[in-house]
Amino acid sequence: MAVGPAPPSRQGREQPSLADIVTAYPVATLVVDPDNRIANANVRAETLLNMARSAIVGSDITRTIRMADVQGRFDIWHTDKPLSAYDVQVHAGRTAAMEVDLMVAPIPDHEGWRVVSIHVQSEAQKIAQRRTAGGTRSAMGAAAILAHEIKNPLSGIRGAAQLLESENDAGASTLTQLICNEVDRIAALIDRMQDFTTDRPLTCGPENIYPLIDRAARLASAGFGQNIKITKRYDPSLPFAIINDDALVQVMINLLKNAAEALEGVEKPQVRIVTAFRHGVSVMMGSGKGNAVLPIEILVIDNGPGVPENIRDHLFNPFITGKRDGQGLGLALVDKLVRDMNGFVQHMRDDDAGETTFRILLPMGMG
Structure with a gap:
């Protein structure tokens, strides 16, 4: 997905591009294309996956974030709807299995493109899906x-x-x-x-x-x-x-x-x-x-x-x-x-x- 340069702001400073925002976002974030290929990854994602950005970009999201629940894999990576998956077990990149929350959000006006954020500290502990x-x-x-x-x-x-x-x-x-x-x-x-x-x-x-x-x-x-x-x-x-x-x-x-x-x-x-x-x-x-x-x-x-x-x-x-x-x-x-x-x-x-x-x-x- 091509992102052109942003017009200058009223103060004369260049506005951040989408790529800049993804890079700075304080949560591990991936941009995924319609073929389930990762098109962009921020620094937090590199750290979480224990992989260089060059290895992440171009990889298949279904292989990079491997769901322990087979049914969950289809639900998450083959939907065009917003999806929140709480307390799911994943094998992420080169790291050991971990429990995370995954948020998948379609990008408006770009069919098939999605933003995926990975939250290691489970939000489900703060909401209603408590299993204790x-x-x-x-x-x-x-x-x-x-x-x-x-x-x-x-x-x-x-x-x-x-x-x-x-x-x-x-x-x-x-x-x-x-x-x-x-x-x-x-x-x-x-x-x-x-x-x-x-x-x-x-x-x-x-x-x-x-x-x-x-x-x-x-x-x-x-x-x-x-x-x-x-x-x-x-x-x-x-x-x-x-x-x-x-x-x-x-x-x-x-x-x-x-x-x-x-x-x-x-x-x-x-x-x-x-x-x-x-x-x-x-x-x-x-x-x-x-x-x-x-x-x-x-x-x-x-x-x-x-x-x-x-x-x-x-x-x-x-x-x-x-x-x-x-x-x-x-x-x-x-x-x-x-x-x-x-x-x-x-x-x-x-x-x-x-x-x-x-x-x-x-x-x-x-x-």
């Missing part, structure tokens, strides 16, 4: 022990709400019905938590996510988020997602509560809920399962100070929290429920914008 299930199971085991004690007062709360509703107060009726619905949902969730250690699959089907997001936002605004401005920006053309209703409501409540707690002391606390359809977003599932296509995106964005840097890599692990009185189970449960729906959850921090984002990706259903 022991800690999660211990947390859920503790939750199961508490379940019996929690369900008893729930039944009393429901009974009290029904008595209030029988007084025929039209204004109270909506709120008491909300209490009954939430008690039923929490009771069902506790039942579910009691067998989290069994890996029993969630019952999922194609559903409209918007009533469920709205329900979680209403609950937040009526309780822990009543002093926070919650705004929503929805993609009106979004198709149904394959989800479990109660699980998605719980995920959204946990994320909104997490945001509300992070916004304590912030002068103008705000939370944005944004949805979008992301064409071509795929995640490598591993274990020979190939790709998961997850185009349904839900973002929960807050303008709080963010998660302490020392726990960001372990944010979704149980009992990890930056809050003085927190238990560290809310995000662990988010991770568990999203994975049970065959989805993906990711934490991102933009210090320049002063925003923290939790990103959920879900499979698409028909509807």
Whole structure:
């Protein structure tokens, strides 16, 4: 792919070319042509592969980055879609086998050309594809022990709400019905938590996510988020997602509560809920399962100070929290429920914008 000289900038200095940018990029980066030949490699790639650039350029990407998963090799090197492969085992260049994240991005207006970045320190440790299930199971085991004690007062709360509703107060009726619905949902969730250690699959089907997001936002605004401005920006053309209703409501409540707690002391606390359809977003599932296509995106964005840097890599692990009185189970449960729906959850921090984002990706259903 030929890259011509860039026009001079307004300051009279020559703008960097694409080749210059690739060379300076602080992550091992390869430019691959439509025939799967490596057309360019930066210094970080030379170091990672333990090969000179002259040996890398012109080589076949499928031989230079050899996938341990045969199915994964086809998924990654023979697709024209953006692809993220997390925690994959590769034999790279002249180095020993290693675990990496691979990001493949097509170059717009250049059919078949791609940029491949190789991240040695796995980003999947920072997001939802955690495979250390022991800690999660211990947390859920503790939750199961508490379940019996929690369900008893729930039944009393429901009974009290029904008595209030029988007084025929039209204004109270909506709120008491909300209490009954939430008690039923929490009771069902506790039942579910009691067998989290069994890996029993969630019952999922194609559903409209918007009533469920709205329900979680209403609950937040009526309780822990009543002093926070919650705004929503929805993609009106979004198709149904394959989800479990109660699980998605719980995920959204946990994320909104997490945001509300992070916004304590912030002068103008705000939370944005944004949805979008992301064409071509795929995640490598591993274990020979190939790709998961997850185009349904839900973002929960807050303008709080963010998660302490020392726990960001372990944010979704149980009992990890930056809050003085927190238990560290809310995000662990988010991770568990999203994975049970065959989805993906990711934490991102933009210090320049002063925003923290939790990103959920879900499979698409028909509807």
